[in-house]
Amino acid sequence: MAHAKRPVAEHCTKGTVAWRRAAQPVPAVTQKDMVIVANRLPVQEVDGEWRTSPGGLVSALKCVLENRDLSWIGWAGTPGETIAPFKHDQIHHHPVSLSPEEYEGYYEGFANGTLWPLYHDAVRSPEYHRSWWRPYVEVNRRFAQYAAESLAPNGTVWVHDYHLHLVPQFLRTMRPDAKISFFLHIPFPPEELFAQLPWRREILEGMLGADLVAFQTRLGAQNFSRLCRRFTNAVGQDDLLKLGDRLVKVDALPISVDVDRFDAVARNPEVQLRAEQLRRDLGGRKIFLGVDRLDYTKGIDVRLRAFETFLENNPAAIDDVVFVQVAVPSRECVDDYVRIRQRVEQLVGQINGAYGRAGKTPIHYLYRNLPTEELVAYYLAADVMLVTPFRDGMNLVAKEYVSCRTHDDGILILSEFAGAAREMLDALLVNPHDIDGLAATMAMALKLPSHEVYERMSALRTLLKRHDVHRWAKQCLEIDRDCS
Ligand code: GDG
Numbered sequence: 001m002a003h004a005k006r007p008v009a010e011h012c013t014k015g016t017v018a019w020r021r022a023a024q025p026v027p028a029v030t031q032k033d034m035v036i037v038a039n040r041l042p043v044q045e046v047d048g049e050w051r052t053s054p055g056g057l058v059s060a061l062k063c064v065l066e067n068r069d070l071s072w073i074g075w076a077g078t079p080g081e082t083i084a085p086f087k088h089d090q091i092h093h094h095p096v097s098l099s100p101e102e103y104e105g106y107y108e109g110f111a112n113g114t115l116w117p118l119y120h121d122a123v124r125s126p127e128y129h130r131s132w133w134r135p136y137v138e139v140n141r142r143f144a145q146y147a148a149e150s151l152a153p154n155g156t157v158w159v160h161d162y163h164l165h166l167v168p169q170f171l172r173t174m175r176p177d178a179k180i181s182f183f184l185h186i187p188f189p190p191e192e193l194f195a196q197l198p199w200r201r202e203i204l205e206g207m208l209g210a211d212l213v214a215f216q217t218r219l220g221a222q223n224f225s226r227l228c229r230r231f232t233n234a235v236g237q238d239d240l241l242k243l244g245d246r247l248v249k250v251d252a253l254p255i256s257v258d259v260d261r262f263d264a265v266a267r268n269p270e271v272q273l274r275a276e277q278l279r280r281d282l283g284g285r286k287i288f289l290g291v292d293r294l295d296y297t298k299g300i301d302v303r304l305r306a307f308e309t310f311l312e313n314n315p316a317a318i319d320d321v322v323f324v325q326v327a328v329p330s331r332e333c334v335d336d337y338v339r340i341r342q343r344v345e346q347l348v349g350q351i352n353g354a355y356g357r358a359g360k361t362p363i364h365y366l367y368r369n370l371p372t373e374e375l376v377a378y379y380l381a382a383d384v385m386l387v388t389p390f391r392d393g394m395n396l397v398a399k400e401y402v403s404c405r406t407h408d409d410g411i412l413i414l415s416e417f418a419g420a421a422r423e424m425l426d427a428l429l430v431n432p433h434d435i436d437g438l439a440a441t442m443a444m445a446l447k448l449p450s451h452e453v454y455e456r457m458s459a460l461r462t463l464l465k466r467h468d469v470h471r472w473a474k475q476c477l478e479i480d481r482d483c484s
Helices: 056-065 100-119 128-152 167-174 200-208 218-231 259-267 271-279 300-313 315-319 335-355 370-383 396-404 437-448 450-468 469-476
Strands: 032-040 043-046 049-052 072-075 086-088 091-096 151-160 179-183 214-215 239-244 246-252 288-292 323-327 363-367 384-386 411-415 429-432
Touching: 072 128, 091 128, 100 128, 128 151, 128 167, 151 167, 167 179, 167 200, 200 218, 200 429, 214 218, 214 469, 218 239, 218 246, 218 323, 259 271, 259 370, 259 396, 271 370, 288 300, 288 370, 288 396, 300 315, 300 323, 300 335, 300 437, 323 335, 323 370, 335 363, 370 396, 384 396, 384 437, 396 411, 396 450, 411 437, 429 437
Parallel strands: 032 072, 032 151, 072 091, 151 179, 179 214, 214 246, 288 323, 288 384, 323 363, 384 411, 411 429
Antiparallel strands: 043 049, 086 091, 239 246
């Protein structure tokens, strides 16, 4: 294994990382029946060792991947670094190199400056730059090339997310025998938004290279099918498109979590003791909890302003409630992310300054990634979980919280605009833009009769047990070429 030591966080091209013009590593020739293609490898290097990364996709797939002989194609996280293929945790990892210029154009630019805001209701203005599109195409071609070389005859390739829209079509040309499944983790926007994209036809055709194109919600799947009929040569129904002599299945397959794994961690006596300790440390007050990647789509700032309004309306509550916000560092070099972090931290300071008293800090703010057991201890300690994104593909935090509530207690306040809201109808659904409404829902949550808390949580838990991540993965990999 030839790689340089690097810190854990995502990297900036601005600064110290130098692009070493090393040769591209030769992908290992061991071909697998299954290849996963995602922007990031599921590992990162900590103190010279590879460790499984925290985060949405990895958390979701971890249990599905255990004991499977497969290859994973992805970027290792540092621009300009070339790493030879290696094996870790039974998975063959094939790192894809990105030069700093490609990182800026493909990742920071087209993926996170164009597609991410466009797909999240344009809550920030998407930018359209031809200089971002070109590296996006080239990097997608490279990912596809690696996948083509790593796949055994008639094997399956599972392509993930908006960074890699063009991989299915490239791969289809390189490996016509491949079974290709594509899953989009974030929302797929309505026609009037997507149609702004100068490369709309290319993106749609890229995805149509797959046998199965799957989305978090029915609405996302419908948006895609309609757009394909309008801008490509595809014809057919919302759930089945025909392109030339090929059929492409389009489906809504909402992602879930490993319910049993979270349930087991939540029942671990050490984790339960830690939850009790957290409750004591927080003064035995009722705990509101938020856990998010620090992203402008997650609605953290408005949520804090709603808590401020709640305190304004209920001044005595300072003795009875506390808000814990865990914010996981994310895309720290991108200007919009620098700004949302400043905004959140300014609000935390402002609210604590205005409402805090000695020994009674209203908001506890943790800007870091917690170990899973610690995260679960927070889920157990929290009386009310607030998941209030302006727009979210699914939101796994909502599902993890429910998976951990083994006593069928706890209240989930959930944004109507999270994919999870389509299924989790027994949560308290809110409009995340409505500060007064959210403050009122916080007050209402604390007064909910215990039988109603129980009924809501047990209904949510029943739902999740039926729809866990294993079922999701199985459905994503069911590819039937003869589905005429
Ligand atoms: C994308 C889509 C979609 C968070 N803090 C800690 C920690 N986490 C883990 C959570 C959860 C994951 O990160 C976050 O997942 P989300 O679903 O909330 O959000 P995104 O990262 O935006 O993910 C999203 C998802 O893909 C899957 O399809 O639901 O809509 O945007 O698993 O547990 N994990 C640990 N410590 C933390 O402090 N260990």
